[in-house]
Amino acid sequence: MxxxxxxxxxxxxxxxxxxxxxxxxxxxxxxxxxxxxxxxxxxxxxxxxxxxxxxxxxxxxxxxxxxxxxxxxxxxxxxxxxxxxxxGVQFVDDGLAAAPEPEAVRLGPADVPDILDLVARTRPGPFEARTIELGTYLGIRRDGALIAVAGERLHPPGWTEISAVCTDPAFRGEGLATRLILAVAHGIRERGETPFLHTSAGNTNAIRLYESLGFRLRRRTxxxxxxxxxxxxxxxxxxxxx
Structure with missing residues (x-):
């Protein structure tokens, strides 16, 4: 089985x-x-x-x-x-090279308007006014502008979902999403938990990225x-x- x-x-x-x-x-x-x-x-x-x-x-x-x-x-x-x-598909950590990201900053309630603006332009999935309360959200800013985000959403015991992964289109190709995913995963691992995530089954670019980072397909949903x-x-x- x-x-x-x-x-x-x-x-x-x-x-x-x-x-x-x-x-x-x-x-x-x-x-x-x-x-x-x-x-x-x-x-x-x-x-x-x-x-x-x-x-x-x-x-x-x-x-x-x-x-x-x-x-x-x-x-x-x-x-x-x-x-x-x-x-959709669900992926679980199967050997991520999780590591802190020196350029990342922890985001808080004051950053929510900037996160909502970036999410509206990149559409990574739902992010509401209080979503940031669910866990740690990290971002990268350049010249004050928020250009990339990733954070934590669902939190089953022993697991934490990585979510809201998005990058300003003007800064894609720099590996910012990868760096933030690995940084968020590092924080999850530091708590003794295991990262997982969801994405659309048709989002082949994201799936290719997640598999290359060390995520394994667990189930289709x-x-x-x-x-x-x-x-x-x-x-x-x-x-x-x-």
């Missing part, structure tokens, strides 16, 4: 985070947990969601809301509508979102999610 067939803490990393090191962020209704929306869009269903869990998610999000369902496989209840789907029905019980057929 391969490691992707055995239950693993990284199979539901948001749940492991929100019931573990990130429990202070958790908003809960029944068995459904989520981060505050200004921290992260990630939410966590139990591994075996039933009708009560879907009702709790609907109550937590509100009628007509769009909710992310990262990694979900199964069937959505009748009336729920898939609004977004992207195939999917990033999807669905719309909560305006009234629960609408629709007659469940919605399959491959």
């Amino acid at each position: 391969s490691d992707v067939d055995v239950p693993h803490i990284l199979d539901n990393p948001a749940l492991a985070s929100l019931t573990g090191p990130h429990a202070r962020f958790a908003e809960r209704r029944g068995r459904v947990l989520r981060y505050p929306v200004d921290v992260s869009p990630w939410l966590a269903l139990p591994d075996d969601p039933g009708p009560d869990d879907w009702a709790d998610l609907a109550a937590l999000a509100g009628p007509g809301a769009e909710v992310p369902l990262p990694g979900f496989r199964g069937e959505l209840p009748p009336g729920w509508e898939i609004t977004f789907r992207m195939e 999917a990033f999807l979102a669905a719309r909560v029905p305006e009234r629960l019980g609408e629709g007659s057929e469940p919605v399959p999610v491959a």
Whole structure:
């Protein structure tokens, strides 16, 4: 049996985070947990969601809301509508040459406007007003301008996700993303934890970079979102999610 067939803490990393090191962020209704929306869009269903869990998610999000369902496989209840789907991959540290980065500075709340501007221009994935509270974020500035960022997001026990890796287009080709990834990984390793990350299955450039650095593909996943029905019980057929 391969490691992707055995239950693993990284199979539901948001749940492991929100019931573990990130429990202070958790908003809960029944068995459904989520981060505050200004921290992260990630939410966590139990591994075996039933009708009560879907009702709790609907109550937590509100009628007509769009909710992310990262990694979900199964069937959505009748009336729920898939609004977004992207195939993804999860990589884990398998021999990174992690090292500090002398040019990197630790970013804080005062840097959030600059991070949001860089994220808006480079689109590495969601970054909200309070995302920086999830862990260590490092950046590189040139002449005062923030030109590259990488940081920590999900935090299952013993693991930390590297996220928000982005570089100003004018400075690509200098290896800034690589240096920041290895610097963030160094900090994770210093805590005795293991780095991991997610990206789109179609982002071949990023995948090639991660593999060259020493990340190993652990599993394929999917990033999807669905719309909560305006009234629960609408629709007659469940919605399959491959």
